[in-house]
Amino acid sequence: KRTMDGKLVLEARADEESGCRVGCRGQVSGRSEPASDGDRLKRTTSGRSGSRSPSRQKVFKTKPRGFDEEVVASFSRIVHLDIQMEDSIWAFLPEDLLNEILARVPPFVLFKLRSVCKRWNSIISDVGFIKFHGxxxxxGPCLLAFWKNLQTPQCSVFSLPLKTWYxxxxxxxxxWAFLLVGSSGGLVCFSGLDGLCFKTVVCxxxxxxxxxxxxxxxxQQRHLILVVDREDRSFKVIATSDIYAERTLPTEVYDSKSNSWSLHQVMPAVNLCxxxxxxxxxxxxxxxxxPPGLMMYRLDTGYWEHIPVKFPKxxxxxxxVAGTYKRxxxxxxxxxxxxxxxxRIWELDHSNTVWVEIGRMPQRLFKSLLRLSxxxxxxxxxxxxxxxxxxxQGKGLLYDIDRKAWSWIAGCVLQSWSSQVTFYEPRFDASIY
Incomplete structure (x- = not known):
């Protein structure tokens, strides 16, 4: 919008949709402040036995000796201030420089800026902008929540960097596309039944x-996995088995380049979880x-392998849960x-074929997440x-394995019993062709 003196003002405000508290990570503070509605910093840090200072938080022992202590954080929403911009500078930027700047604007904020002018309104379909955006x-990571309200599809995205629902x-x-399969590289996969026909869509x-x-x-209704190759500008969908595991079906792989399904090896496992x-x-x-253990399918060879690993008692x-690289x-x-x-959380030791415990959820968070056994x-x-x-629960609990930090994510969309949630990477350059 424009002010009285004609200056262009761009407002970057948090989405008013949530109206809920948002959890994120924070710095450890030595001060003790009264908590209000979960908006104050709550941390679980290591401490010494005996008397403790009133300014320190109470110690909660949540893990066996030898493990790093967990960190619990709960933050309020970030308030974005209005930024005044000079017309004489920003109105005459070169096209390539403007694309470079807009490509670094968070995707959800860019949607709000489309009303500035016709050029910005059509920016997401501009070839030059898509090139810079790629x-x-x-x-950064986001959470995508999908549900239907009175048969009307609804979708909201929680940005972890911005700590806001959009x-x-x-x-x-x-x-018919009402089952959220998953997300990869900016694309999202859905499936559903169109009459008696099982269908899949990528968007x-x-x-x-x-x-x-x-x-x-x-x-037949199957387990589906979406895999996006950004360098090759293609994606694949792998269908492993039917959802009830009543019988083993041949593995099928869809390739976006050929727009067809190909048949691969039959999975040798009898019963799957x-x-x-x-x-x-x-x-x-x-x-x-x-047989007990893990079944592993190699996408490059198209063959299944059995890993005889014993699960915890x-x-x-x-x-x-997949981590980075081979984790x-x-x-x-x-x-x-x-x-x-x-x-509890375990990591697979590939060399020794054994599950190694790396973390535990603090008991007070566990009881808050699951009130009934x-x-x-x-x-x-x-x-x-x-x-x-x-x-x-009307909120989610996020755990950062590297930082060993726990944080609550609240939002109205998580209060719906029919909400389906997955991690999502917003990208304008993710193409379905």
Whole structure:
């Protein structure tokens, strides 16, 4: 907008949609301040036994000796100040310099700036802008939540760098696309039943472009994995097995370049656990009950391999989570009785074929996430970040493996029982063709 003296003012304000608290990481503070609505910094740090100063936070022992202490943070929303810009400088920028600047603007903020002029309104379809946007670093990890409100598709994205929820219009997809499969490289995959036909669609939520995939050779509801190759400007969708594991089907791989499905080796496992599946380092990992261990599918060779790894004892439920490079994590709930349960995180030692415990959820966070012992939770991850959600909670719990930091993510979209959430990387240059 313009002020009284004619200066151009760009406002970057947080989305008013959430109206909820947002969790993020922070610096350790030696001061003690009264907490209000969870907006104050809460940390769990190591301390000495005996008397402690009132200015220090209480010590919570959450991990066995030898582990680094967990860190818990809860922050309020960031308030973005208005920035005044001189017309004489910004109105006559060269085209390439303007594209370079706009390419570094967060994608969700750029949507709000499209009303400035006609040029900016069509910026996301400009070839020059897309070229610059593909060169700049990624905006950072986000959470994409999808649900249907009175049969109307709704989509909101939580930006971890900006700590804000943003609503995206999502009425461009077919009505049958209601199951969120996952996300990779800026693209999002959905599936659903169109009558009796199982269909799959891949889209870019920012550009609202989508592509319905052809029917598979075995038209049955399957486990699907979306893999994007940015250098090759292509993507693949891998169908592993039917969701109930009643019988083993041939592995099918869709290639966007050929726009077709190809048949591959039949998975040798008899029984699979549907919730334990992950993709990392060009490999798909699934938990197999018979034979016990992991089944690994190599995308480059198209063959399955069995990894005879034993899972932790007393594992009630859990998920396989992909980390960076070759890191594979197992996140699960341990306990023999309803009153003695804990959430733990293991990492696969590929050389010794064994699960190594690397962290535990603090008990007070565990009780806050799962108020009932039999309550179900969901877990997914990306780039050494793990997000926990439960059906009866209106917020998610985020864990940074590298920093060993826990943070709550609140938002109205997480309060819907039908919300489906996944990690998402917003990119304008992610193409479906």
């Amino acid at each position: 060169r700049v670093p990624s905006h 609503k995206l219009p999502f009425s461009f997809l077919p009505e 870019n939520p920012l550009t609202q472009t989508w592509r319905a995939l052809p029917t598979m050779h075995h038209n 549907s919730s334990k599946i992950a993709f990392c380092d060009s490999r798909i990992y699934l938990e197999a009950l018979s 007393s594992l009630l439920d859990g998920y396989l 594979l994590f197992l996140v699960g709930r341990i306990g023999m009785y309803s009153t003695h349960q804990s959430m 039999a309550e179900r939770f969901e877990c997914f991850g990306q780039d050494n970040l793990i997000c926990f959600t439960s059906w009866n």
